[in-house]
Amino acid sequence: MATKYLLVSGGVISGIGKGVIASSLGVLLKSIGLKVTSIKIDPYMNIDAGLMNPLEYFNSDIAIQKVCNAENDDRHGECFVLDDGGEVDLDLGNYERYLNTTLTREHNITTGKIYQHVIERERAGKYIGQTVQIVPHLTDALQDWIERVAQIPVDSTGEKPNVCIIELGGTVGDIESGPFIEALRCLRRRAGPNNFLHCHVSLIPVINGEQKTKPTQAAIKDVRHAGLSPDIIACRCEHPLQKSTTDKVAMYCQVEPEQVIAVHDVPSTYHVPLLLERQGLIPTLRDVLRLDDLSISPGLISSGADTWETWKSLTDTQDRARETVEICLVGKYTSLHDSYLSVRKSLEHASMRCGRKLEIIWLDSTDLEVGTEKTSPVIYQKAWHQVRTASGILVPGGFGQRGIEGMVRAAKWARENKIPYLGICLGMQIAVIEFCRTICGIENAQSEETDESAKERVVIHMPEVSKTTMGASMRLGLRNTIFQDNSGFSKLRALYESEAVHINGVPAASDPTSTATADGEVAAKLSPTQPPIISERHRHRYEVNSEYVAVMADHGLEFIGKDESGARMEILELKDHPWFVGVQYHPEYLSRVLRPSMPYLGFFAAAAGCLDEILAKGAKVVQGYQNGVVNGV
DSSP: OOOEEEEEEEOSSSSSSHHHHHHHHHHHHHHTTOOEEEEEEEOSSSSSSTTOOTTTOOOOSOTTBGGGGGGOSSOOOOOEEOTTOOEEOTHHHHHHHHHOOOOOGGGEEEHHHHHHHHHHHHHTTTTTTSOOOIIIIIHHHHHHHHHHHTTSOOSTTOSOOSEEEEEEOSOTTOGGGHHHHHHHHHHHHHHOTTSEEEEEEEEOOEETTEEOOHHHHHHHHHHHHTTOOOSEEEEEESSOOOHHHHHHHHHHHTOOGGGEEEEEOBSSGGGHHHHHHHTTHHHHHHHHHTGGGSOOOHHHHHHHHHHHHHHHHHHHHHHHOOOEEEEEEEESOTTSGGGGHHHHHHHHHHHHHHTOEEEEEEEEGGGGSHHHHHHOHHHHHHHHHHHHHOSEEEEOOOOSSTTHHHHHHHHHHHHHTTOOEEEETHHHHHHHHHHHHHTSOOTTOEETTTOTTOSSEEEEEOTTSOSSOOTTOSEEEEEEEEEOGGGTTOHHHHHHHHHTOOBTTBOBOSSTTOOOBTTSSOOOOOBTTBOOEEEEEEEESEEEOGGGHHHHHHTTEEEEEEOTTSOSEEEEEESSSSOEEEESSOGGGGOBTTBOOHHHHHHHHHHHTOHHHHHHHGGGSSTTOBTTBSTTO
């Protein structure tokens, strides 16, 4: 059976919500038992997102969530990392979180990547004797790329996906999108009848209380002029569409009213699949793509229905939560919240699991430094009040010198005052610097990243990582971490074991000694005599200097997780503390809506005062949630 394609494009403005809508369409398709994969097309010239400053350029697709509307602008946001080490657009994180798929770097196409591909083929003589042009050579290469990647199994079935969702980044009409739009026009023809559906996302602004349709009419005209004809028009709006607005869009855009979908602001993006389903989108998808002609196993149909019920139950639980937990995120890029999108989503997943509401206090670490006290005492006092009153302190990853000392001071406050602390990547290194200075008496403890000439470099540049080549040169992707013999006291280890999840990076099967996994990989067996091996995604150039590990251990700071060589520190945890954990990896990249990351879950539960309850209940916290997976979501 031919692969079905579902294209999601956007018009009028960028940051309109294409990514969440694309992910939500995938949830609907999985709820009826289909196997779904995703591809993101980014028209920028970069080969990947690895060297892009999160504050430099942004094309957000999380605008649907009301609380985030104020932060949407034209900056890029975080770089998401995949199992294979691919540094990709943040939307691939949305796809993996919503659909519990494991994507590859090939699932993110950029202008730079596809041009490089065609040029390499030209240099290899693949177009010998031909004048290589945008059309047909580049557009054909794009179609071939999409068709090839659409066949890659991405879920626990290990089978070819039924449907490939393609999100075209940017806005139709942008100069850089031209070759991609032409390629997608050709792909629609190549795919054949009933194998291609186009959903165009547009904006319905409100002027003086009236919903205006002219921007959407103009956007659809641009799309049709480019050669595409939308089957569904998803209208982003602040409030539900009025019937007269729906009818007007349908009339002037030449579609039926049921093909006009209202995607209005909702309390959280997890409500969007429910919003689409209530408007009868599943029957439309079935009709246009002839989905009933596909052969779907009864097991997938049943588990898809179970997943849908679990999703609805989860969003209902989130809506009914009353108690709020304040988490102070002390970072370098807090002026743009999407710089930490996966961190925020991981905290949301943990909060839903704990039945609490999440409130993140976004704090620029420089506001905690002595220099700010002198230049802006009001900002300094406010920042410290936020730190002192927070239920938990989180220091995420980052690069460069700015704000380091503020992070060190925040870590010291958390350690000394028994406030739950989670350090991610740089945040773990910050905890090491603070502990060495304050407890070990190494007053000049420093990171080589901050001061290359420092005498006491407790954090050093990894020897195998290039100091001159920047792109894709870090320690990237899925790596093993082995819990050490000294980890018996560890709350984090207890969480990993009680949930039987993330063993070798994926959730273990129902039988904790089984080698079968939800994502088709081999899981390490849990043994009462052998510490577990976990696999998490990494992205770093610097590491803890092993020469100082013994000194820290003598003063009470244990590294309970190391890499397979035993020389690279991966996890630290303090014994006599409610939760003081640092991890060198980025657990947020593997957090899922129904399968929260263990470091984030433990941190949030400690901040909420329910860690013991979470440890006791384990995988039984959410009804229908067994060992971290329901139908691959």
